[in-house]
Amino acid sequence: MTFDISYNARIRKSPFFDCTVADGVKAFTTYNQMLMPAHYGDPEGEYWRLIDGVSMWDVSVERQAQISGPDAARMTQLLVPRDVSKIRIGQGRYAPISDAQGRLLNDPVLLKLDHDRYWLSLADSNIWLWARGVAYGLGLDVEITEPDVSPLAIQGPKSFDVTASIFGDWVRSLAYFAFHETVIAGIPVVVARSGWSHQGGFEIYLKDGTRGKDLWNLVKEAGQPFDIGPGTPTTVERVESGLLSYGTDTRPDTNGLELGLGKFINLDMEPDFVGKSALRRIRDEGIARRRTGLFIDGERLPTAEEHWPVLADGEQVGVCTIAVFSLRLQRNIAIAIIENTVPDSASYSVETPDGTREATETPLPFCTPGRV
């Protein structure tokens, strides 16, 4: 069943909105109170272009919380579980944000622009309000703003050729999450090695919202020799790749350790951050749930619109947070949150809209980059 989307100024348009409409966008979702293209009418074709070629995505919804001012480094360190003093300018870090109880609030990429200026490139939750509340309570001298910055992603194996043809061969040697501020055709941008797929690529952060059309067309033209086309983050690819979707795979009480983010949460470093002591306690006591993969038997299922109950021995032991039909594996796959006392050899069943199905657990990710 499909429904129209209704929106007004409460749900903002991206600087690339008109270009995505001109290029045939058919569906939107919302994210950080903005419209995000969801597909252009051919989700499967768009998926294979990402796997085999190169795709350009309006991901303006990945908004930045900018932290600046005298206490910016101290504030940023309070929010993120990485040692901010050890990050060089021009480097980024995946940086899950937790509250004092250790519950995950967002899983942004932290970009260190200067010693007193940071961006959190956010997933879908209002970290501006969290950070401003913490800063208010602690009396920190910081400004927390949403700058006019809108990423455009270039993703897929041919993204390196496209991006190098625009900016030069130096982009090929950017480390993952590293970034560089530059200007192209008069348009101020940040070029980052990042993106919400496992197929490789870049995100071009547009720093002037009036130049959306110029940047879109520049990338589109540079991509023609490589058969670039418009696309979007694809749910099928992200599930195959085991990527976390904050808000889909989480609920308000989910913590980063049960999501498997332990290697991005430095509990043993010197600097303190919000949630550190709670997460240390969770680590010491052991996680109560685990994020894992499930193969679901039977005919092709529709993509899950909500969490599906997962049972073992007739008892609910968790949920599938998302389920899709894998185009590379040609079977139903799901990401699940399961009680950690259940052995991974358990016989599971999943309550789907098409009835109860048998399922078996498998480690994430389901697929490595590229064709299987």
Place this chain on the structure above:
Amino acid sequence: MTFDISYNARIRKSPFFDCTVADGVKAFTTYNQMLMPAHYGDPEGEYWRLIDGVSMWDVSVERQAQISGPDAARMTQLLVPRDVSKIRIGQGRYAPISDAQGRLLNDPVLLKLDHDRYWLSLADSNIWLWARGVAYGLGLDVEITEPDVSPLAIQGPKSFDVTASIFGDWVRSLAYFAFHETVIAGIPVVVARSGWSHQGGFEIYLKDGTRGKDLWNLVKEAGQPFDIGPGTPTTVERVESGLLSYGTDTRPDTNGLELGLGKFINLDMEPDFVGKSALRRIRDEGIARRRTGLFIDGERLPTAEEHWPVLADGEQVGVCTIAVFSLRLQRNIAIAIIENTVPDSASYSVETPDGTREATETPLPFCTPGRV
């Protein structure tokens, strides 16, 4: 142009979702990361049912931030510009929330359930994170949660008859924003005299998400003698009535005084709240902008999807935050934020998608309740 809406578990369904689908919902918007019905295929008919009759709305998206625990009263007082100690249990207050700079963060209704338990019935922003940040920074002993509570609105002049036929005649004497906890047909609810229209009515807060279908059908059946039908908050009615839409009529730097909310912001009371000193300064210095009404000349315009520039003497002096064609006045009307130095007798022009139009200022609201 219409587009499909794409969603998964990141954008939650309401307990009434299946009922709204069965009753023919055609479009959704999103609000507090949930789906909200936007219309059922006949927006004009749904509008007139609200004006003349009675309409039932899935407004589950009006989520509650519940503040409880030993410091609940102190925390709530910090957030809201009303004297919490003077509110009786069972009373509500419209309570605009500001940050330390006086910027509006949300405009909820505060419900005092007990001396140590409060709900903020929220507009579209994440006050849970703001409140948890403030509580963390100040070391307050509170729990800030999102309880399983989903309002269903009954709105329109006949809403009194419908609601009285369900709960009894006592509902007719509920003061505005007063509420009462009760049980109907085994379903736990809060009955409140409130709703996002000026046509009168109630909101029934469902306190058990598994009973959505039961409550929906109960209201639907009780409403049959009054020709009740499914509806939604209507943009046309809210603009005619001058109601504030947080996120549509605001931007991150908008303060409550320039929105005309001064009478709901008690700057002279004893208790302190976040933003009080900043708002006193703004009051003393005078507001820089005002929220006002505009008549826009010419043929029927489409409903605004974004802010439209407003000019006086060729200079931009503000924006229309929303513009609609008024069905009661049969002309184009808009809510605007205008620089306060511009006299209200100015000759305005508005840059619409259909070209530049002349406009004249007029006080809000455009319409009183009922037929003009």
